[in-house]
Amino acid sequence: MRDVARLAGVGIKTVSRVINGEPNVSVATAERVRRAAADLLYEPDLHAGNLRRADGRSRTLGLLVSSVANPFAAQVHRAIERVANAYGYAVLAASLEDDPAAELRAVTALSRRRVDGFIVTPVRDDQSYLRVHVDRGTPLVCVDRTPKGIETDCVVTGNIDGARDAVRHLVSYGHRRIAFLGDLERIETARLRREGYLTELAAAGIEVDPALIVLGLHDDATATAVVRTLIALPDPPTAIFSSQNLITIGTIRALQQLGHEHDIALVGFDDLETGDLMKPAITTVAQDPDRIGRLAAERLFAHLDGDPGPARQVVVPTRLVVRGSGEIPGPA
């Protein structure tokens, strides 16, 4: 900026005024400054400005997700980015890989970079440590999982209702022996989907068979193995509700290997882009990551605009995508 001022023959404050579009600069001077800035390929230093600027906004927000490579998280990310860009914001994203220590590390790293707000997928048992940041004026919105130990805005999928929809759908096709394949119990969404499964079974007056409930799955290979043992049971399930994407994939693989894909019904939580290309095509409970991300970002900017309203939890409903595997009838 110094150099631009010198080249244009004005004071640095005048350059600042031109760059920031402040009034009270003559047209001729402004033009000279703009030319000088262009000649020198000058780019203002946003962070140096923040240091002194009244609002002190870095126009950058921090996003903590399970992994930027996870398709669900990546779509949430994209939706957030879209809103952020409209506000002139950039997004610093960090992958936590479900590691509680990584959550702390990432918050520290982003905090030191002075992000204006956090969008966090909670991993730890307790997010109360984030209150400091909120109190200091860095708003926080949680996505996908609810925070513990702090009241804040939160945007989540309707996990319970989605799971109930899946189970109700299977029940409506005559199934009563419906297996549940769940992710690690320490993951909130896994617990909620299990809860939805149990609730709907109860609502349908179906007794729970513990042998049909397998928890703690986290990858497709394990899911495949589990499904094989389930089917080998003396009284095997006639339908399966797999509560996560990779588990669904592992389940399909097992069913195909055993040649049971056409006589055991399957509904998966989380949509598969290629679900319609399999035989049978896979019925799923689709989440809406785009909407989740957009709503979370909008809540965050509402805080940044100073008009937060009360902290509230927004539940984004799922959508049952009927394709075939979920409509295989149960025993007559």
Next chain:
Amino acid sequence: MRDVARLAGVGIKTVSRVINGEPNVSVATAERVRRAAADLLYEPDLHAGNLRRADGRSRTLGLLVSSVANPFAAQVHRAIERVANAYGYAVLAASLEDDPAAELRAVTALSRRRVDGFIVTPVRDDQSYLRVHVDRGTPLVCVDRTPKGIETDCVVTGNIDGARDAVRHLVSYGHRRIAFLGDLERIETARLRREGYLTELAAAGIEVDPALIVLGLHDDATATAVVRTLIALPDPPTAIFSSQNLITIGTIRALQQLGHEHDIALVGFDDLETGDLMKPAITTVAQDPDRIGRLAAERLFAHLDGDPGPARQVVVPTRLVVRGSGEIPGPA
């Protein structure tokens, strides 16, 4: 920092020394400072430090990709993030959606935030405008596509060889009428894959039939429509090489709709996670986004470490994933 200094009863410079682990602070003083910092939940301002710090590093790097929601880009992103984290770096990512204007906007936005380096998927016809940044000491590495108008490190998939592998594979199963379904011609990878297709046909002594080459596809629906017309041809293809993920999906859909999935061979460029669950399972040419991202990040940090070596292009080979659809034999 001021407050920490006051609370610990020392000068701010001493706090700075403790925070940065500089020597020449007595153990007792250091401990007092650390306690004070902890009590006040002090977080140093990285950007304020950079302003004065000798190296002036923001410990943040900028990543420009087609879209953070694109599975390939997301995996590249994750791999870069892994390397970046090991160096204490954070990643600012921006989605370009193949919009040349967005490329400029994103570079400006990241430059103003003083990222220490750029990893860019080029979209524009010319990246010479980035030379300014390189000259000013902000290194640049390109990924997935080669830059134009500037010599710089670049990490790309072996598009030509991958396409040749696909075609050679089909030829080896007796096919001579192999259709090519290409993405928009303005996308470099699309052009290279077409080139590979043509080269391998020539090498096999097969005459090119222009009727079997369809370019400019960018989504699955269009691909589906195109495949339907190809199959309706008087002399239809016996095999299809679809050169991009969505196109492959659209192709499978068309083949299934027409009941030709078992008699027309198919190889797709870019792997499908669920490729083995379809009937037939889909043979693909898999890219290695993890390796691409890792290598790109390593090249960038080599520059930041001051040991760049000459600008070079790294080509990451593809891998043929044989699953079934590509092994359907051609006419005897």
Next chain:
DNA sequence: CTTGCGCCCGACAACGTTGTCAGGTCATTG
């Protein structure tokens, strides 16, 4: 002609931090 006001413009301090430098304390050495 003087006064007052509005418009331009630049000097200066300040933002939170680090580099420089000088000063002060204490033990060791001649």
Next chain:
DNA sequence: CAATGACCTGACAACGTTGTCGGGCGCAAG
């Protein structure tokens, strides 16, 4: 006992920018 040097410590300037303030100029009104 004086001199030396190693070790600690803080005052101050500086990084690139913006907020504050006051000065100069031109013009309209009294």
